[in-house]
Amino acid sequence: MKSLAQNYxxxxxxSAALEMIGDKWSLLIVRDMCMGKSRYGDFQNSPEGIPSNILANRLRQLEENGIIKKQPYQTNPPRYEYLLSPKGADLLPVLQQLGLWAHRYVPGSMPPPDDFMAAKPEELLAGK
Amino acid sequence: MKSLAQNYxxxxxxSAALEMIGDKWSLLIVRDMCMGKSRYGDFQNSPEGIPSNILANRLRQLEENGIIKKQPYQTNPPRYEYLLSPKGADLLPVLQQLGLWAHRYVPGSMPPPDDFMAAKPEELLAGK
DNA sequence: TCCTATCACTTGCTAATTGCAAGTGACCAG
DNA sequence: CTGGTCACTTGCAATTAGCAAGTGATAGGA
Structure with a gap:
């Protein structure tokens, strides 16, 4: 996470929020994590097709900003998964609003899935 | 506004929403418009200091995406102001959520202003 | 043992975007 | 005729994005 005295x-x-997550990919990763995905390959397999170097970079940034945490899920070979922090989970209401907005105004977009709209930030933490 | 058969x-x-407004500046312009600003110079004077060419570009994109409308406010010399469309005004709940989130988690950030949090999309349209 | 596969990245390179600084065009006021 | 305002545009260097290919650690199978 970025150290205290951050200069935004x-x-x-x-404005500070947009400096952290204002791009075309970061919130898509958070979306995936809200839907239960946690591994590099999971994110890569999402239909938007995020380029691999961008994914690695965004995961690093999200971790630096305290939105996600990187944790080992096996040691041989060393492999990591990514989980939402409380700060990250609390982005859910933003994503829900944005999903509703887009579905209302973007012709051809799917409605946000029911389980996504029914979710609550607390549920996204430890116990999946 | 982008024509129908848009390929996202x-x-x-x-994902579609982020293709429209997923950058560091677009939602800042919408924020300013929610606060009553409408002119090029207003946006330029916001404390974040958006570069002039980026501002012109973002206003064009926001208009293409139907989020704002460009209207003349005088004819000699021809000058335009920018107003939120219903689609743009309905981004307010997203901004409110994002503002709350950032204020909660970004040390040193101001709370969203009361009038911003109390506003409703309908109020942002014609009659200011 | 060697071969193949998996997963999670990294690297190289080109193309597109960003951001700074300065300039432009239309007009008005003195 | 001079200077000023407003709303942009232009040029250019620097940063970032995106594609394709490669790497390293290890497991599993022939």
Whole structure:
């Protein structure tokens, strides 16, 4: 996670948020994690087809920003999975609103899945 | 606004939304418009200091995506202002959630202003 | 033992985007 | 005729994105 005295463009919370997650891919990874995905390969297999180097970079940034945590799930060979932190899980309401908005205004987009809309941040932490 | 048969990366509404507004500046412009700003110079004077060419580009994209509308406010010299469409105004709940999130987790960020949190999409349209 | 496969990345390289600084065009006021 | 305002545009260097291919650790099978 970035150290304390972070210098953002302004003191506006929205602006700070966009400096962390304002791009085309970061929130898609968070979306996948909200849906139970946790491994590098899972994220790569999402239909949007994130390039591998971008994925590695975004996972690093999300971890630096305290939104996700990287944890080993086996030691031989060493392999890691990615889990939402409380900060990351609390992005769920944002994603839910954004999903609703897009479904309302983007012709041809699917409605957000029921389990996604019914989820709550607390449920996304440890016990899957 | 982009024509119908738009080809997005996937049918996921979140993904489509991020193709429209997934960058560090677009939602800041929408934020400013939610706060009553409407002119090029207003946006440029926001504390984040958006570069002029980026601002022009983002206003064009937001208009193409039907989020804002460009309207003349005087004819000599021809000058335009930018207003939220219903689609744009309905981004307010997303911004409110994101503002709350960031204020909760970004040390040093201001709370979202009261009038911003109290606003409703309908109020952002014609009658200011 | 050697071969193949899996998973999680990294590297190289080109193309596109960003951001800074400066410039432009239309007009108005003195 | 000069200077100023507003809303952009342009040029250019620097950063970032994206594609394709490669790497390293290990397991499993012939």
């Amino acid at each position: 463009r302004s003191q506006c919370p929205l | 990366r996937s049918q996921c509404p979140l």
